Amino acid sequence: QSVLTQPPSVSAAPGQKVTISCSGSSSILGNEPVSWYQQLPGTAPKLLIYENDMRPSGTPDRFSGSKSGTAATLGITGLQTGDEGAYYCGAWDDSRRAWVFGGGTKVTVL
Amino acid sequence: QVQLVESGGGVVQPGTSLRVSCQTSGLPFNSYGMHWVRQTPGKGLEWVGFISGDAGKSQCAESVKGRVIISRDNSKNTLFLQINTLRPEDTAVYYCAGDGAHRDIDYWGQGTLVTVSS
Numbered sequence: 001q002s003v004l005t006q007p008p009s010v011s012a013a014p015g016q017k018v019t020i021s022c023s024g025s026s027s028i029l030g031n032e033p034v035s036w037y038q039q040l041p042g043t044a045p046k047l048l049i050y051e052n053d054m055r056p057s058g059t060p061d062r063f064s065g066s067k068s069g070t071a072a073t074l075g076i077t078g079l080q081t082g083d084e085g086a087y088y089c090g091a092w093d094d095s096r097r098a099w100v101f102g103g104g105t106k107v108t109v110l
Numbered sequence: 111q112v113q114l115v116e117s118g119g120g121v122v123q124p125g126t127s128l129r130v131s132c133q134t135s136g137l138p139f140n141s142y143g144m145h146w147v148r149q150t151p152g153k154g155l156e157w158v159g160f161i162s163g164d165a166g167k168s169q170c171a172e173s174v175k176g177r178v179i180i181s182r183d184n185s186k187n188t189l190f191l192q193i194n195t196l197r198p199e200d201t202a203v204y205y206c207a208g209d210g211a212h213r214d215i216d217y218w219g220q221g222t223l224v225t226v227s228s
Contacts, residue, residue: 051213
């Protein structure tokens with residue numbers, strides 16, 4: 001069971017929007033930023049969002065992040081078939097002195 | 111262009127040891143903290159451990175503490191992960207990854223598969 005909680009799956013039609021939640025605790029996400037990782041089928045994870053809501057160069061602006069308290073959200077608008085894959089939130093857990101990931105959310109484009 | 115290339119995976123017997131490597135290029139390796147992250151086939155990501163750029167600090171997950179050694183050779187831009195007393199549950203793809211400047215993991219290798227089986 002992951003320390004960061006994500007829904008196992010979300011789905012929507014092409015062009016629609018999905019949101020993925022990531023819930024933590026005061027020791028995780030309370031004082032540390034969250035980052036999001038995209039893992040397309042058969043590939044390595046890739047940094048998608050850092051510091052809660054910042055996009056690295058190369059991340060389309062269809063992807064957005066937010067954080068409030070101990071909960072974070074990843075949004076994907078204008079959903080495309082190429083967005084199908086798994087999405088993970090991650091953060092540093094200062095009490096455990098360990099990096100933690102959410103269990104991952106599988107995005108399906110209907 | 112940053113590249114991280116893992117090697118050294120394979121099929122190993124339970125109870126034995128294995129060292130995997132990660133050759134890096136395109137980043138200031140001797141000042142870059144590095145992580146190992148693993149992924150059991152079909153499952154999620156699990157952080158294994160971290161080592162600072164100067165190798166002065168390292169941390170490991172509780173699940174592998176006492177069995178894992180993370181080291182680096184800054185003269186060769188190479189990161190290492192040694193796992194001792196391997197167990198079937200250590201079967202996973204092992205990724206090396208860079209410690210970003212914003213409490214994130216910014217660069218990832220393509221991974222190397224370690225299978226622990228008799």
